[in-house]
Amino acid sequence: MKKFIKWIASGWMLILFFVGFFLFWEYSIPLFDIPRYILPSPSEIVLKGSADLDKLVYYTGVTALETVLGYIIALILGVGFGIAISFSSILRRTLYPFFVSIEMTPKIAFAPLFISWFGFGLMPKVIIVVLVCFFPIVLNAILAFNSLSNELTLFYQSTGASRLKTFFSIRLPAALPQCFVGFKYAAINATVGATIAEFIGSDKGLGFYISIVTGNMRPDLAFAGIFFLTVLGLTIFGFVTMMEKILIPWHISMKRINK
């Protein structure tokens, strides 16, 4: 409770801003005479959206499954490749430049191809999410595992410890902060990947829902869909941030945020 009061006390400006923002939105629609098929008011979005709640919740589940599945696969592959590339000079000269060059291509451009190859089901969406999330994770992991200070390297060498032991005692914990930069960036992009994949070809999910209702001139329902997508994105990002706090509470950037 004390924490909650403290949180309100420190966040009141932000809360006030949001309240003001939605009030402005609500009352500027009659004020400027904006037609509802262009921009609906927040109250209308809530009203119409709640009538479609069952569908929205179900579709959120569908999109969540694609996003989370893709994200987890990207996490495993990204960290795995990241470690492999960091410790192998051959991979660093082959796979690493390859990954860097692919990072330049907009991965989402592959989406129509994947849909045509793998159909309308779950798989192509998961693959697109993996593709979108993999690169920030792997590139940050490579950076993370290569940036151990010279001093710490010399220190562990002077102890004669095995490579496995130094990996778990020093290299892995030292790499986590930079890894989380990639994890968080990927978490933000994960829902984008899933949504666009659904835009292109699907029969369920929030992306599908938004594209259908927009086509039916129902921006109120589109906004409801966007709201659920935002909640999904925030939940995933919040979970990753929470993991960061649990796994690396010692990290300087965390301390600064807490203060």
Add this chain to the structure above:
Amino acid sequence: MKNFIEVTELKKVFGNGEDEVHAFGPATININSGEFVSVLGPSGCGKSTLMLMVAGLLDSTSGKVEFENKVVSGPKTDIGIMFQDNTLVPWRTVRGNIELQLELRGLNLKDYQEKINNILKSVNLDDFADRFPNELSGGMQQRAAFCQAMIHDPKIILLDEPLGKLDAMTREKIRADFQKLWMVKKPTVIFVTHSIEEAVQLSNRVILITPRPGKIDREIKIDLPYPRDLQIKRSAKFTEYVNSIQEVFHKYGVI
């Protein structure tokens, strides 16, 4: 009898071809067991390079290093090492960082708890055992790093400008701490520094290195009794040592 550490015609060249940089040597040095030897020279003279080669942490281009008649061919493990940038990891407390040294060496932590408490007390860090490094001042961090380097009772301690980033007052205090611990345990110490006063105060012997490529200009035996406190530092003999070393570096245009 041969010396404890024998460095023979040791030389280091980085890179090759046009990018070649002659960093150090060739130089020959002998060090006795339990001796406190300072390696003094201007920055970039290769003194850190020398220290790392002695520890087997850096390959030499030519020449050899021997410990008790055994040629060093890889990283030596019966050493404690300390740098200007400390080797404390931010995710462990002071105690945890000292334990890291023991864990990496596969030593039993339980056997060392008493020792950890004692060494922390000797450098006035006993109240900070459960603090994280970033909660400590720079001087306290270096003292914790010193405990980390000493806890396993290494025969050889390598100090690479460990006080380089500290303010003058803190340096003074930590020098006294180092000296106290060294007098009790008598490890062999190789102390790399560019502070003349520091070298004279702490060492049995000071090795003067020329600007790059670092070669040995001369060795000066410091014949002053330990512990070298403020009184000794004010003595004429101390000043004489400092002045004579300053003259050498003045000759090279370093100061």
